[in-house]
Amino acid sequence: MKLKKILVLEDEASIRSFVVINLRRSGYEPIEAESGVDALEKLKMNPDICLALLDVMLPDIDGFEVCRRIRASGSKMGVIMLTAKSQEIDKVTGLMTGADDYVTKPFSPAELTARVDALIRRLGIDDIDKASNEIVSGPFLLNTRNRTLEKNGQRVKLTQIEYLLMRLFLQNPGRAMSREDILSSVWGNEFTGELKTVDVNIRRLRIKIESDPTEPEYLTTVWGYGYKWGY
Numbered sequence: 001m002k003l004k005k006i007l008v009l010e011d012e013a014s015i016r017s018f019v020v021i022n023l024r025r026s027g028y029e030p031i032e033a034e035s036g037v038d039a040l041e042k043l044k045m046n047p048d049i050c051l052a053l054l055d056v057m058l059p060d061i062d063g064f065e066v067c068r069r070i071r072a073s074g075s076k077m078g079v080i081m082l083t084a085k086s087q088e089i090d091k092v093t094g095l096m097t098g099a100d101d102y103v104t105k106p107f108s109p110a111e112l113t114a115r116v117d118a119l120i121r122r123l124g125i126d127d128i129d130k131a132s133n134e135i136v137s138g139p140f141l142l143n144t145r146n147r148t149l150e151k152n153g154q155r156v157k158l159t160q161i162e163y164l165l166m167r168l169f170l171q172n173p174g175r176a177m178s179r180e181d182i183l184s185s186v187w188g189n190e191f192t193g194e195l196k197t198v199d200v201n202i203r204r205l206r207i208k209i210e211s212d213p214t215e216p217e218y219l220t221t222v223w224g225y226g227y228k229w230g231y
């Protein structure tokens, strides 16, 4: 499973490493930055960062400015400002520049990770992750992370070849696929097998997914050409 990347912008090394250790312990992948410029550079290099922890007081550009630039780029990533206790005004400024939340220093590891977890849930970053791994078509749900298929919520056991066939069809609904195309996408270009291999595997797959494999409802035949996900 891919870990979620979190930018940690903090110029004080001791605080930064404290935050980094605790994020790692909670199952995140921290990306460290020690200045505003460094943070912007790291954001450019890691477009998959889903949340940023931004210290306000920095030697170069301050945390608010970094937040402003993140939002100006159109990013919807989560932003939590790390503010000092005396800087009550920071909270208002932070929320005005597009921050989602703030944590007041000094904070406990539990407090920090609770805020991070809560913001990730609130922004639906978990759901986006999950949704991008699932393809739904009629009664079928294919999970491309676990490589599993369900029909009406019931697991359908597939071989790896059958899984690859299902994925190919569900990614190309309604499109007539020639047997040559199917052979090269599922078995690879180097495979010099016969086109009959495709037919044999489609027949097996139909037995698993169709109510009546002789009258396929989903995986239909395109006569003289190949097959189509007809749902």
Ligand code: CA
Residues within 6 Å of the ligand: 010, 011, 012, 055, 056, 057, 058
């Ligand atoms: Ca600082």
